[in-house]
Amino acid sequence: MSTLSVRNLTVTLGAAVVVDGVSFDLEPGQRLGIIGESGSGKTVTALAVMGLLAPSLRATGQVLIGDRDLLAMTERQRCEVRGGTMAMVFQEPMTALNPTMRVGRQIAEAIRAHQRCTRAEARQRATELLARVEFTDPARQARSYPHQLSGGQRQRVMLAMAIACDPAVILADEPTTALDVTVQAQMLALMARLVTEENAALVLISHDLAVVSGMCERVMVMYGGHVVESGNTAQVLAAPRHPYTAGLLATSAAVSLDSDRTRLEVPYIPGQVPAVGSFPAGCPFRSRCDRATAECAVMPPIEAVGDHLAACHHPLGGPASPQIPASPQIPADLAESGKE
Amino acid sequence: MSIGGDPVAAAVAAPISDGPAGAPAGTARLSVAWRRARHSPSLLIGGTIVAIMVLMAILSFVWTPYNPLGIAPQIALHGPSSAHLLGTDQYGRDVLSRLIAGARITIYAGVVSVLIAGLIGIPAGLFAAQRGGLLDEAIMRTGDVIYGFPALLAAITLSAALGASTTVAMIAIGIAYIPVFARVTRGSALAVLSSDFVLAARAYGRRPFAVLRRHVLPNIAAILIVQASLLFSVAILAETALDFLGLGTPPPTASWGQMIGTAQNYLAEDPMLAVWPGIAIFLAVLGFNLLGDGLREVLDPRLRQ
Amino acid sequence: MDSTDAVPAVPAASAVPAPILAARGVSKVYGGQRGLGVRALADVDVSIAEGATVGIVGESGSGKSTLARLLMALETPTTGEIRYRGEVVSGLPERRLRSFRRRVQIVFQDPMSSLDPRMRVHDILAEPLRALDAGDERTRVPELLDAVGLPRTSARLYPHEFSGGQRQRIAIARALGPMPEVLVADEPVSALDVSVRAQILNLLKRLIGEFSLTLVFISHDMAVVRHLCDEVVVLYRGEIVETGETDQIYARPRHEYTRALLAAVPALGHLPTPPGGAAA
Numbered sequence: 001m002s003t004l005s006v007r008n009l010t011v012t013l014g015a016a017v018v019v020d021g022v023s024f025d026l027e028p029g030q031r032l033g034i035i036g037e038s039g040s041g042k043t044v045t046a047l048a049v050m051g052l053l054a055p056s057l058r059a060t061g062q063v064l065i066g067d068r069d070l071l072a073m074t075e076r077q078r079c080e081v082r083g084g085t086m087a088m089v090f091q092e093p094m095t096a097l098n099p100t101m102r103v104g105r106q107i108a109e110a111i112r113a114h115q116r117c118t119r120a121e122a123r124q125r126a127t128e129l130l131a132r133v134e135f136t137d138p139a140r141q142a143r144s145y146p147h148q149l150s151g152g153q154r155q156r157v158m159l160a161m162a163i164a165c166d167p168a169v170i171l172a173d174e175p176t177t178a179l180d181v182t183v184q185a186q187m188l189a190l191m192a193r194l195v196t197e198e199n200a201a202l203v204l205i206s207h208d209l210a211v212v213s214g215m216c217e218r219v220m221v222m223y224g225g226h227v228v229e230s231g232n233t234a235q236v237l238a239a240p241r242h243p244y245t246a247g248l249l250a251t252s253a254a255v256s257l258d259s260d261r262t263r264l265e266v267p268y269i270p271g272q273v274p275a276v277g278s279f280p281a282g283c284p285f286r287s288r289c290d291r292a293t294a295e296c297a298v299m300p301p302i303e304a305v306g307d308h309l310a311a312c313h314h315p316l317g318g319p320a321s322p323q324i325p326a327s328p329q330i331p332a333d334l335a336e337s338g339k340e
Numbered sequence: 341m342s343i344g345g346d347p348v349a350a351a352v353a354a355p356i357s358d359g360p361a362g363a364p365a366g367t368a369r370l371s372v373a374w375r376r377a378r379h380s381p382s383l384l385i386g387g388t389i390v391a392i393m394v395l396m397a398i399l400s401f402v403w404t405p406y407n408p409l410g411i412a413p414q415i416a417l418h419g420p421s422s423a424h425l426l427g428t429d430q431y432g433r434d435v436l437s438r439l440i441a442g443a444r445i446t447i448y449a450g451v452v453s454v455l456i457a458g459l460i461g462i463p464a465g466l467f468a469a470q471r472g473g474l475l476d477e478a479i480m481r482t483g484d485v486i487y488g489f490p491a492l493l494a495a496i497t498l499s500a501a502l503g504a505s506t507t508v509a510m511i512a513i514g515i516a517y518i519p520v521f522a523r524v525t526r527g528s529a530l531a532v533l534s535s536d537f538v539l540a541a542r543a544y545g546r547r548p549f550a551v552l553r554r555h556v557l558p559n560i561a562a563i564l565i566v567q568a569s570l571l572f573s574v575a576i577l578a579e580t581a582l583d584f585l586g587l588g589t590p591p592p593t594a595s596w597g598q599m600i601g602t603a604q605n606y607l608a609e610d611p612m613l614a615v616w617p618g619i620a621i622f623l624a625v626l627g628f629n630l631l632g633d634g635l636r637e638v639l640d641p642r643l644r645q
Numbered sequence: 646m647d648s649t650d651a652v653p654a655v656p657a658a659s660a661v662p663a664p665i666l667a668a669r670g671v672s673k674v675y676g677g678q679r680g681l682g683v684r685a686l687a688d689v690d691v692s693i694a695e696g697a698t699v700g701i702v703g704e705s706g707s708g709k710s711t712l713a714r715l716l717m718a719l720e721t722p723t724t725g726e727i728r729y730r731g732e733v734v735s736g737l738p739e740r741r742l743r744s745f746r747r748r749v750q751i752v753f754q755d756p757m758s759s760l761d762p763r764m765r766v767h768d769i770l771a772e773p774l775r776a777l778d779a780g781d782e783r784t785r786v787p788e789l790l791d792a793v794g795l796p797r798t799s800a801r802l803y804p805h806e807f808s809g810g811q812r813q814r815i816a817i818a819r820a821l822g823p824m825p826e827v828l829v830a831d832e833p834v835s836a837l838d839v840s841v842r843a844q845i846l847n848l849l850k851r852l853i854g855e856f857s858l859t860l861v862f863i864s865h866d867m868a869v870v871r872h873l874c875d876e877v878v879v880l881y882r883g884e885i886v887e888t889g890e891t892d893q894i895y896a897r898p899r900h901e902y903t904r905a906l907l908a909a910v911p912a913l914g915h916l917p918t919p920p921g922g923a924a925a
Contacts, residue, residue, distance in 0.1 A: 037838040038809070151705075180704035181865060185909035186919035207839055210911035237913060244840075249913075251843040255872045257895065257910055264850060266872070268843035272808040288840075536759035540816075543717050544773035544823065545746040547739060554772070558763040 002064070003028050003168045003201045004049070004086070009061040011041070011048050011225075016277040018044050018057065020225045020299075026169060026201040033212030033233065034205045035248070036222035039276045042205045045222070046171050049203070050088050051078040065168075084114040087162035091174035093154035097146040103157045104130070104142025107164055114165045129160040134190060152183035156190065163194055170195060173205045188215060209252050213237055221245045224274070224284025226299065231308020241310035241317075244269070244285045283313070376638045383634025389627030397443040406434035408441040408594045417609045426616050429599075430606055435613065438594035439620055445595040446624055449510045449579035449588075450572040456514025457571060461521025462564060466552050468522065469529035480526070483519030491516030492578060499587040506579065506589045513578045517571055524567050528560040562639030566632050573628035580621050596621050663731065664692040665859055666716060666749065666827055671725035671735075673711050685711040687883045688725070693827070698853065698860040700874030700891070702867060702906065707880040709863045713831045716861060717751050718742055747777050750820035754832035756812030760804040760819075766790075767800035770819050779823040789818040792855070793848060810841035817848065821856060828853075829861045834869060846872060867910050871895055879903050 002025040011019040019041040026032055036042035048059040051070050063070040065085055070078060082088075090096040098106055107129055108122035117125070123142075130138035133156040146154055155175060162170050172191065176184035192215060195202045206212050212219055213233050220230040221242065229242040240246040247269040253259060254266035271288040274280075279287075282299050286292035291314040302311040377383050400408075406424075412432035420427045426435040468479040495512035502508050532538065533556060541551050582588035583597025591598060596617040603613035668691045674682040686708040693699050703709040714720045715727055718734045727735040734745050750773075753759040760769055770789050771782035779785075787797045793814040804812055813833060820828060830849065834842045850873065853860055864870050870877060870891075877894050879887040879902065887900040898904045905920035 037840060181867070181909040181911075181917075182704060182905050182920050184911070185917040188911075188916055189919045192916065208911060209839070210913050213913050214911060214916035234914070248839055251839060252913060255843065255846065256868050256912060257871065257907065258912075259868075259872070261871050261891070265847045266843045268847060269840040270844075272810055272841060273838050275808070536753040536755060537761040539714075539719060540751065540753065540759055540819065541761075541772065541776075542719055543746065543751045544819075545739065545743055545776045546772070550776070555761050555763075559761070 002026055003030075003066075004203075005062070005064040006049060007062040007064065009045065009048055009059065009063065011044050011053065011057050011059045013057050013276075018225050018276060019048065021061075022222075022227055023061075024220060024227075024230070026203070028168065028201055029196070029199045030218065031195065031202040031204065031216040033216035033219045034203060034222060035207070035209055035212055035219060035245075036205070037207055037273050039224065039273050039279075040222040041225040042222050043173055046088065046173050046203065046205055050082060050086060050171060051075075052082070052088075080114070083110055083161075083167075084165050085167055086169045086171065087165070087167040089155070089158045089162050089170065089172040089175045091177050093151065093158045093178075094146065096158060097154060099146050102143050102145055103149065107142075107157065107161050110161045110164045125164070126160075129164055130157070132163070132194070133157070133160045134186075150183075151179055152187060155179060155187055159187075159191065159194065163198055163200070166198060167200055169201045169203065170198075171203045171205070174207070175204070176211065177206070177208075184211075191215070209248055210256075221248075224279035225276075226284055226311060227302055228285065228312070229308070229310045230302065235307045239306060239316075241305040241308070241315040242285075242312045243289050243291050243314075243316065245310075246316055283311070377634075380634045380637045382630040383638055386627050386630025386632070386634050389623055390631050393443050393624055393627065394447060396440050397447045400441040400444055404434075404437035404440050406437045408433060408437040409592050410434070417606060417613075419610060419612070427610060427612065429613060430602070435599075435616055438599060439596070439616060441594040442596045442599065442617065442620065443624075445506060445583075445589050445593065446576050446579065446621075449506055449513075450575045450628070452507060452510035453514035453517065453575035453578075454568050454571050456511060457517035457521045458564070458568060460515075461518040462525045464518065465522040465525025465527075466529050466556060469526045469533055469556075470548055470552060476526075479522065483522050486516065487519040489516070492581060495578065495582055496585070496587055499582065504587050504590050506583075506595070509582045509588045510575065510579060513575050517574070520571065521564075521567060524563060525560065528563045529556050532556045532559045562635070565639065566636045569628050569632035569635060573625045573632070576621065576624050576628065596624075663695075664728075665695040665730055666693040666861070667691065667728045668712065668716060668722075669725050669728065671712075671715055671722045671727065673708070673715060673720070674723045685883055686715070686722075689880075689883075689885055691716075691878055691885070691888075693859060693861060695826070696857065696859055697876055698862065698874045699876045699878060700870035701861065701863045701878045701880060702865065702870050703880035704865050704906075706882060708883040709865075709880050710831055711883075712880070713751065713829050713861070713863050717749060717829055718745060743777060747779055747823040748825050749827040749829065750823060750825040751829040751831065752813070752816050752820050752833045755836045756809055756816050757804070757836075759816050760812055762804055764803070765800065766802055766804070766815055769804070769815060770800070770822055773819060773822040777823050785822060789822055792821060792852065793818040808841070809837050810844060813837060813845055814848065817845075817852070821852065824856070825858070827859045827861065829863070831863045832865070833862075835864070835866065842869075849873065867895075867906055879906070 004026040006022060006024050009019060009022045010017065022045055024032060034042045034045065044053070044057065047053050049063050051073070053059055059071055061071065065081060070081060073081070097103065104123060104126045107126035108119070111117065111122045111125050127138045127142050130142055135141045135153070135156065149157065175191070176187050179187060188211065202216070204212055204215050217233055218231070219233045219236050221228050221244065223244050229236060229240065229245045236245065237249065240249055247267070250267040251269070254263070269288055274287065282297040283292070286296040289296070293314065295313045300311045300313045302309050305312070305315045410433060412428070414432065415428050416430050416432040418424060418428045424434050424436065426439065429435055429438070464479050468476040491513055494516055495509045498512045499505070499509050538551055538555055541555055546554065579588055580597030580600070583595045584601040586601060589595040589598055599617040600614050606613055668689055671686055671689045672684070673686040674684050676682045689712065691712070701709050701712060711720070715722050715735065718727060718737065721736045726733050729745050729749065734742060767786055770786045774780050774782045774785055786800055790797050790799055795811060795814050795818070804815065807815065833849070834845050837845060846869065852858060860873065862870060862873050875891055877889065877891050878885055879900065881902045887894060887898065887903045894903060895907065898907055908918040909920065911917045
């Protein structure tokens with residue numbers, strides 16, 4: 001049975017559909033990356049899965065943890081799941097941590113919310129967790145307040161809280177976006193190692209194709225609330241079928257460390273990301289797509305195209321494009337690099 | 341990250357291709373404000389009360405049911421009747437007419453104190469925010485000293501020294517509230533001054549004064565309007581209190597506070613004499629408070645979701 | 646580092662033209678007297694030749710944004726000086742900076758906070774022209790909108806009616822208004838959606854050619870800097886650790902920190918390498 005199974009998750013804000021029919025399954029230890037820009041619905045998807053949506057948003061569908069549907073649970077039952085079976089890491093650790101509480105105590109409280117143990121035991125566990133997220137002097141640093149730590153350290157505290165109760169699933173929403181590149185690299189390596197050690201499933205949400213492609217063996221591309229492409233990361237990168245994915249890939253590849261830097265114009269996706277609620281009906285990408293036809297006024301179903309899934313009436317075909325990047329490393333490899 | 345972070349922020353950023361290219365954005369903005377106003381009961385109720393008060397005050401210059409100063413001893417302390425809807429006072433003056441005329445004093449009192457507090461407090465706050473350092477310290481600490489002195493006591497002392505007058509009392513109240521304006525202005529101005537568009541303005545050579553006038557003031561105007569309306573109700577209360585004590589508006593001019601003050605002596609004959617101006621004061625203060633809260637809901641960007 | 650003369654960003658060039666903009670021995674300490682303050686920059690020399698495209702890279706705390714503000718004469722260095730075409734501009738009163746302001750302009754990272762929300766686009770673009778007497782707003786504003794690829798009808802709208810990429814176009818148009826020679830861009834694409842980022846990069850590259858701009862591009866993103874700039878200055882904790890031609894530095898980084906930065910850049914298909922040693 002899947003650890004986490006999301007079936008036809010749809011989130012509405014009044015009449016506007018923010019997330020439309022998202023489905024995926026996660027096995028223990030699997031890593032799924034969700035790629036999207038602003039308005040793609042990626043963050044709302046994560047919050048819906050956690051049962052953390054604002055009251056104005058309504059979620060339908062199923063979020064199955066084992067055989068229990070989170071969307072059908074009472075708030076009390078959800079609280080047991082959150083932080084216990086499922087944990088989340090947010091983008092901005094400064095706002096996600098309580099500024100008036102020492103970080104050790106915050107971790108300890110997260111433990112005590114789900115496990116029976118004495119205060120001293122929880123403290124002891126918190127210090128151990130800080131050591132696991134590579135704090136050099138955990139006993140001392142447990143007594144720090146969030147503002148005394150660097151951005152990277154704060155995010156590692158969040159990670160320690162996330163793994164505190166041995167979760168089956170960790171959701172990370174742009175966990176490294178607010179960090180410096182060198183700190184991001186450390187954080188990603190650490191996450192990869194911990195997820196492997198815990199044998200937890202990971203959902204990594206990011207706007208950065210490169211970050212996701214290095215971390216996750218499966219990827220899901222979202223645009224305008226829809227999943228437009230999904231599949232094995234290497235296969236999607238090698239032969240993107242949806243024009244949006246292809247456009248993102250071309251842009252990323254053209255501005256990278258090994259592109260032709262003298263080229264005057266890098267390939268780009270024309271137009272702007274529409275505001276939520278003003279994506280065109282049917283395929284949300286058709287207003288920016290050069291392959292769009294009248295047919296695209298109807299949302300295409302997501303179905304197998306080649307070796308993975310895409311939701312497009314006119315998918316890009318043909319053999320894999322020549323600039324195939326190296327296939328993502330396997331988790332064991334990531335764990336190695338994380339130990340440096 | 342909250343829900344508001346992603347979709348709602350994006351919802352504000354409607355692409356221009358979506359809007360009718362010719363639609364004047366200014367009216368769109370006004371209509372948005374109006375749409376929000378309709379959903380704010382405090383603004384509607386407060387606005388209505390205040391509008392009625394202002395109309396009453398203006399009307400009283402040209403018409404009142406009777407002359408508010410017209411003495412008619414033969415009908416003194418007559419209760420409500422069809423000729424005098426709210427009755428007459430100890431000199432036989434029509435209470436309704438005096439209530440209508442009293443609105444003038446109330447509005448005047450509010451305007452004088454808000455103008456004084458605003459005209460001095462806003463520039464002081466702006467300069468404190470922009471210059472920072474010693475000037476900032478000097479302005480804000482002076483403000484603390486003024487704020488520490490009880491406003492009503494200052495007004496009483498001034499009135500006692502200079503003779504009872506609405507203007508003197510309201511100048512005292514106005515001065516007492518300069519620090520409030522200065523502090524609110526400084527706080528919101530600091531936020532605007534730290535934004536990149538102010539840095540950009542400096543980068544194309546806008547002088548400090550022009551930055552304040554073109555960028556800071558328009559961006560904090562909403563907050564200041566709210567503050568002014570709240571101060572208005574404070575001033576009304578202070579003015580009525582002083583009049584009640586006989587230290588504000590001298591008789592025979594009609595003023596609500598004074599009406600309550602003199603009605604005290606005739607409570608046995610007609611207790612309603614104190615009730616009518618009491619209701620008027622209550623409604624006026626409520627009106628300006630509701631207006632202030634309503635304006636805050638509609639105008640203050642920080643409260644927009 | 647040579648203490649008497651600015652180190653040219655291109656060390657080996659034979660006929661080095663006089664720099665259009667230069668920082669000499671610049672330090673900046675924020676707050677506190679008697680050495681108690683925070684040192685944002687320490688003895689930095691940068692020399693920007695006319696027509697050059699110079700990337701200033703570094704992470705948070707590197708002092709790169711401080712350097713941008715110093716180069717713009719928006720702040721005064723604690724020690725050292727900023728020169729524009731040989732003339733000292735740092736520490737001058739604003740009234741003596743008018744011609745400098747016309748020639749050196751800036752674009753900021755967050756196009757939401759760099760545009761006054763209470764002004765229409767027309768006024769946003771006209772303000773620099775008015776402040777600097779730099780042309781007739783009625784003809785210049787439409788021209789500027791054309792130059793950055795926005796419809797002329799945009800002039801009537803407010804910033805919140807645009808998406809992030811479009812707002813950044815407005816900010817770029819505003820900077821171009823006074824016909825500057827030097828454009829300082831402080832992380833101009835970092836806050837933008839990936840699919841829009843390429844458009845703005847292309848726009849910048851086109852405008853550099855069209856307006857013969859000298860570009861000072863401040864960024865944490867090694868890939869973007871490599872795409873736009875011919876020279877690179879690497880800042881680390883307020884000090885320059887490496888400077889030189891882009892191709893050279895990216896191919897053979899000499900300083901350990903530059904190597905760490907390059908290794909940390911995420912690339913398609915593999916995890917970036919964290920810098921060796923303990924966590925920061």
